[in-house]
Amino acid sequence: MIQKKSVKRMFLAAAILSSSAVFSTQAAVVTSVRPLGFIASAIADGVMPTEVLLPDGASPHDFALRPSDISRMRSADLVVWVGPEMEAFMTKSVAQLPPNRQVEIAALPTVKPLLLKGNDDEHDHDHAHEHDDDDHKHGDYNMHVWLSPEIARQTAIAIHNQLVQLVPQKKQQLDANLSHFEDGLTKADKNLGSILQPVQGKGYFVFHDAYGYFEKHFGLSPLGHFTINPEIQPGAQRLHLIRTQLVEQKATCVFAEPQFRPAVITAVAQGTKVRMGTLDPLGSSIALGADSYVNFLSQLTNQYLSCLK
Numbered sequence: 555m556i557q558k559k560s561v562k563r564m565f566l567a568a569a570i571l572s573s574s575a576v577f578s579t580q581a582a583v584v585t586s587v588r589p590l591g592f593i594a595s596a597i598a599d600g601v602m603p604t605e606v607l608l609p610d611g612a613s614p615h616d617f618a619l620r621p622s623d624i625s626r627m628r629s630a631d632l633v634v635w636v637g638p639e640m641e642a643f644m645t646k647s648v649a650q651l652p653p654n655r656q657v658e659i660a661a662l663p664t665v666k667p668l669l670l671k672g673n674d675d676e677h678d679h680d681h682a683h684e685h686d687d688d689d690h691k692h693g694d695y696n697m698h699v700w701l702s703p704e705i706a707r708q709t710a711i712a713i714h715n716q717l718v719q720l721v722p723q724k725k726q727q728l729d730a731n732l733s734h735f736e737d738g739l740t741k742a743d744k745n746l747g748s749i750l751q752p753v754q755g756k757g758y759f760v761f762h763d764a765y766g767y768f769e770k771h772f773g774l775s776p777l778g779h780f781t782i783n784p785e786i787q788p789g790a791q792r793l794h795l796i797r798t799q800l801v802e803q804k805a806t807c808v809f810a811e812p813q814f815r816p817a818v819i820t821a822v823a824q825g826t827k828v829r830m831g832t833l834d835p836l837g838s839s840i841a842l843g844a845d846s847y848v849n850f851l852s853q854l855t856n857q858y859l860s861c862l863k
């Protein structure tokens with residue numbers, strides 16, 4: 555625990571140092587979360603650098619902008635984010651940017667029909683208060699859109715189109731980058747689908763309701779989540795329900811996250827045969843670059859596999 559905290563502090567210090575260092579008029583794409591940086595850096599590869607606002611270890615669910623983040627967004631050529639329901643902390647700053655300097659993924663006409671409803675329909679009384687908590691509310695739709703290969707493709711296309719407008723002299727490179735991204739994604743999609751096939755029927759619980767797009771796309775069988783909003787501890791009734799299913803051996807695994815390791819997961823699994831795994835919905839350790847999004851999907855696949863198989 556102590557070790558994790560100091561690592562977090564180190565990252566924070568590094569982030570502060572580097573953000574003051576990169577303060578320049580140099581053109582850049584700035585994304586909210588890291589996986590969007592994976593997509594953007596593939597498209598902008600060799601054209602301009604990509605920067606991620608959220609430092610490693612932070613979660614979009616409880617992030618507050620630092621003054622340096624605000625200047626970074628202001629000086630960015632293109633800002634890529636999901637939208638106000640995911641990154642509420644960015645809403646004000648993005649509103650000040652001209653439309654050709656931002657991509658709001660959830661608002662793209664090509665993405666809207668692909669959005670999944672959130673799992674807000676389980677009305678157990680324990681988490682009724684979540685609906686009053688507006689600080690971070692997921693709204694009607696699941697906003698973890700970077701976990702959808704289809705939405706990632708549409709996001710890549712949208713970033714490509716904006717960058718072609720902004721730097722038309724680099725159109726050739728941008729076109730080549732987009733087709734590299736799309737080819738890689740098509741191959742990975744096929745490959746990962748066949749790797750995951752043997753565990754499609756294995757039941758499991760995830761810590762927070764983030765993985766719907768990935769699970770639906772690859773036909774996985776989640777039994778549920780501990781919480782919709784990771785900032786809110788699951789209620790007693792929900793924990794009891796999960797515990798019952800673990801005792802009845804309906805689940806093979808429970809998954810925590812590097813960003814959230816609540817003791818509640820360990821407590822619920824105690825004395826059962828269920829395995830503990832980790833899923834990282836933000837790909838914290840993966841470097842940005844042409845193939846980083848595919849690496850992210852592969853890492854997540856391996857995280858599922860290593861616990862489920």
Ligand SMILES: [Zn+2]
Nearest residue numbers: 615762763764
């Ligand atoms: Zn989330």
